Amino acid sequence: SQLDKEAALSSLPSEWPTDLTSTIAARVATDDQTVVVLDDDPTGTQTVYDLPVLTEWSEDTIDAEFDRGTPAFYVMTNSRSLNPDDAAALNDTIAQRLKTAAKKHGRRLSVISRSDSTLRGHYPLEIDVLARALQDAEGGNENDSTTSSIDGQIIVPFFLEGGRLTINNVHYVADGIYLVPAAETPFAKDAVFGFTKSNLLDYVEEKTKGRFKRDQVESITIDDIRKGGPDTVRAKLSKLSNMQPCIVNSATLRDVQVFALGLLDAEEKDKKSFLVRSAASFVQARIGLPKKPILGASVINSSNNANGGLVVVGSYVPKSTKQLESLLTLEELEKIEINVADLVGDTEKCTSTLNRILDRVQGAITSGKNTVVYTSRTLVTGATPAESLAIGNAVSRGLVSIVSNLKAQPRFIIAKGGITSSDVATKGLGIKRAMVMGQADPGVPVWSIGEEGKFPGMSYVIFPGNVGGDNALLDLVRRLSE
Numbered sequence: 286s287q288l289d290k291e292a293a294l295s296s297l298p299s300e301w302p303t304d305l306t307s308t309i310a311a312r313v314a315t316d317d318q319t320v321v322v323l324d325d326d327p328t329g330t331q332t333v334y335d336l337p338v339l340t341e342w343s344e345d346t347i348d349a350e351f352d353r354g355t356p357a358f359y360v361m362t363n364s365r366s367l368n369p370d371d372a373a374a375l376n377d378t379i380a381q382r383l384k385t386a387a388k389k390h391g392r393r394l395s396v397i398s399r400s401d402s403t404l405r406g407h408y409p410l411e412i413d414v415l416a417r418a419l420q421d422a423e424g425g426n427e428n429d430s431t432t433s434s435i436d437g438q439i440i441v442p443f444f445l446e447g448g449r450l451t452i453n454n455v456h457y458v459a460d461g462i463y464l465v466p467a468a469e470t471p472f473a474k475d476a477v478f479g480f481t482k483s484n485l486l487d488y489v490e491e492k493t494k495g496r497f498k499r500d501q502v503e504s505i506t507i508d509d510i511r512k513g514g515p516d517t518v519r520a521k522l523s524k525l526s527n528m529q530p531c532i533v534n535s536a537t538l539r540d541v542q543v544f545a546l547g548l549l550d551a552e553e554k555d556k557k558s559f560l561v562r563s564a565a566s567f568v569q570a571r572i573g574l575p576k577k578p579i580l581g582a583s584v585i586n587s588s589n590n591a592n593g594g595l596v597v598v599g600s601y602v603p604k605s606t607k608q609l610e611s612l613l614t615l616e617e618l619e620k621i622e623i624n625v626a627d628l629v630g631d632t633e634k635c636t637s638t639l640n641r642i643l644d645r646v647q648g649a650i651t652s653g654k655n656t657v658v659y660t661s662r663t664l665v666t667g668a669t670p671a672e673s674l675a676i677g678n679a680v681s682r683g684l685v686s687i688v689s690n691l692k693a694q695p696r697f698i699i700a701k702g703g704i705t706s707s708d709v710a711t712k713g714l715g716i717k718r719a720m721v722m723g724q725a726d727p728g729v730p731v732w733s734i735g736e737e738g739k740f741p742g743m744s745y746v747i748f749p750g751n752v753g754g755d756n757a758l759l760d761l762v763r764r765l766s767e
Contacts, residue, residue, distance in 0.1 A: 288464040293452060294536060298511045305515075305542040310573030312549055313356060318393040320357035321383055322568055323376065323415070325365040325406050326703030327710055328749035329399040330730040331446065332569040334577050334723040338732065340711045346718075347382045351390040357572045359399075359721075363707040365406050365478075366678060368671055372407045373414045380418035394419070395552075397571065401703075402444035402564035403458060403472035403751060404480055409493050412438050412562050416528055419560070436557045437503070437525035440485060441544070443535035444564040446728030447752050451534045454504050455483050471603050472751065476666050476673040485532040493530075503531040510534070510543045518547025523555040541570040565728075580723045580731055582765050585744045587696050593619070593650045594765055595695040596758070597684050597709055598659035600702025600750030606662050608701070608758040615759060619649035619656040625665045628683040629676055639686050651693045655766055658687060681708040688713030689739070697765045699746040701758065706747040714739045726761055728752040 313320070322329065330338055338359040339346055350358050360379055364372040380396070387394040396415060400406035416435045443451055448459025449467075457464035458472070466483030467473060473480050482488040486499040503525060509517045525531055535541045545567070551557045561567060598609050613620055627638040642658065649656040660680055667673045685708045688698070698714075700706035710716045710732070719732035725746050732745045748758060 287466065287469070288457070290459055290462055290464050293464055297452070297507055297536060300537060300539045301511055301514055301543045304539065305546050306573050306575050308573070309542065309546055309549070309570070310575075313572050316356075316393075317391070318395050319351065319355070319387060320395045320397065320568075320572055322357070322359045322397045322399050323379060323411075324359050324361050324399045325401075325411070326363055327361050327707045327732075327747050328703050328730065328752075329565050329568070330359055330721045330732070330747070331724065331728045331749060331752070332565040333572075333574055333730075334721050336721050338719045338721060339717070340719070341717050342379045342382060344382050344385070347379075347386045348389070351386045351392065357568075361707065361710070363704070363711070364411065365401070366674065366681070366704040366707065368674060369407060369410055373410055376411050376414040377418050380415050384419060395571075397561045397563055397568060399563055399565065399568060401472075401478075402442050402447050402449040403470065404442060404456065404467055404488060405472060405475045405478035407478075408562060409438070412560055416560055433528040434558065435528055435560055437522060437529050437531050437559045439531050439533060439548070439559050439561045439563075440489065441533040441535065441541065441561060441563040441567045442485075443533070443541055443566050444728075445538050445566050447564075447749075449564060450536045451485065451532070452507060452536055454485050454532060454534065456485055456488070457483075477670040489530045489532070497530050501529065503529060505531065505533045505544060507534045507536060507540065510540045515543055515547040515550060518544050519550040519555070522548060522551040522559070523557055525557070525559075528560075538566060538570060541566055545570040577723050579727070580725055582767060584722065585697060585725055585731055585746065586765055587694060587740075587743050590694065590696045591653055592693055592696050593652070593654040593656055594697040594699070594762065595646065595650060595688075595691075596655070596657040596699045596701065596762060597688065597705060598657065598701040599681055599684050599705030601660075601662070601664050602702075602750040604753070605701055605750045607755045608753065609657075609659055609662075611756050611759045612657060612762060615655075615762065617654065618762075619645070619654050621645055621656065621658045622661055623658065623683060624661045625663070625676075625680055626661075629665065629679050635683065639683055643687050643690050646687055647691065647693060650691075650695050655762060658684065660684070677704055681705055685709055685713040689715075691739075694740045694743065697744060697746060699748050699758070699761065701748045702750040710745065710747070714745060716745070719745070726753060726757060729757075729761070
């Protein structure tokens with residue numbers, strides 16, 4: 286049941302006394318390890334900056350990134366929008382290519398599978414596929430499914446900016462003054478990735494269909510982290526073997542830093558090997574990245590561009606709908622609703638709808654008016670998870686075609702929702718490699734579009750479906766319009 290947030294947090298022991306950011310950063314700088322984050326949608330860059338994101342993973346592209354000596358980079362797989370077979374094949378392909386490039390460049394590989402802080406995504410599928418593919422990089426046999434040379438799968442869904450905390454093994458979503466168990470939130474009812482357990486020990490048993498029972502799952506507790514520190518974390522991690530799951534409790538970024546240093550020690554000193562399934566905050570802690578101030582409007586906006594900005598909203602989670610409703614109260618805004626039924630089924634109707642909308646968008650933007658294009662809010666789902674994914678992808682294709690056919694460069698582009706922002710990035714804007722500039726708001730990443738993209742050098746704002754208060758989108762559009 287839900288907790289009083291303030292009471293729950295004040296009942297915990299005090300944090301580990303030392304900020305470990307610079308300690309971890311120094312380790313990473315001298316390490317022979319390349320950290321690669323496989324991100325199942327583009328929102329995972331919401332805690333980092335000055336890191337590249339690849340949206341394609343040809344052998345040459347991956348090799349070039351190792352060639353640049355990049356210590357950490359993201360590969361945006363968008364696998365959350367794929368069916369299980371395609372997601373598995375994609376993770377396997379990328380892992381094999383990473384392994385080849387790491388070997389060639391004499392680097393050790395640290396792979397993080399970044400997914401949703403509200404526990405949606407292809408778990409345990411992706412981590413299982415990566416473990417098999419990376420086996421022989423760790424000295425195991427890729428074809429042996431009974432034992433793994435990877436000692437532990439680490440589950441760290443803590444995400445500071447989204448208020449996702451794990452306390453006493455239960456994963457919570459902050460909502461106002463309360464902490465709500467994740468399984469009691471709308472996210473748990475996801476048509477494709479739903480779940481019923483908030484206690485992560487039970488969640489692992491549920492998602493692995495009993496392959497790992499709850500009593501086989503190790504837990505790093507808040508006490509371990511705050512009283513024992515990195516040494517206690519290291520001691521617990523060093524006992525893991527054969528892909529044993531281990532969940533990590535965390536209520537602050539400092540907690541995750543303590544865990545990350547213990548993990549680095551277990552890898553370096555005890556020669557242990559781990560695969561991490563995490564939300565966004567772990568990446569920031571793992572590479573020792575200091576916090577950076579929120580980016581100003583002058584950094585995000587295209588310079589000397591008198592055109593209006595464009596907001597594209599595809600996400601259906603209740604938070605997105607509330608933020609959209611708030612944005613629609615803005616008077617000086619061109620508001621264009623797309624009826625989802627017009628995008629699914631009849632191809633001719635779909636094409637004429639999109640052409641009509643494109644003309645309106647083009648006219649509004651060139652006249653200097655900010656424009657929002659959004660999907661009708663009645664959620665259309667299929668009879669099966671696969672059908673629901675197909676409908677979601679059809680809607681995304683429609684939104685993408687509007688962006689890809691734009692002639693005028695908007696002053697800014699904001700895409701709302703994971704699948705939407707991924708497809709707008711790769712198919713709408715043609716991004717192959719982008720740099721993460723920082724955040725437009727807590728948990729809202731901004732990319733700088735690479736040379737090969739539709740509007741090179743322009744900022745692209747990725748607004749996750751489940752981040753921010755009800756007025757966050759409205760406030761951001763206002764700020765970028767001043």
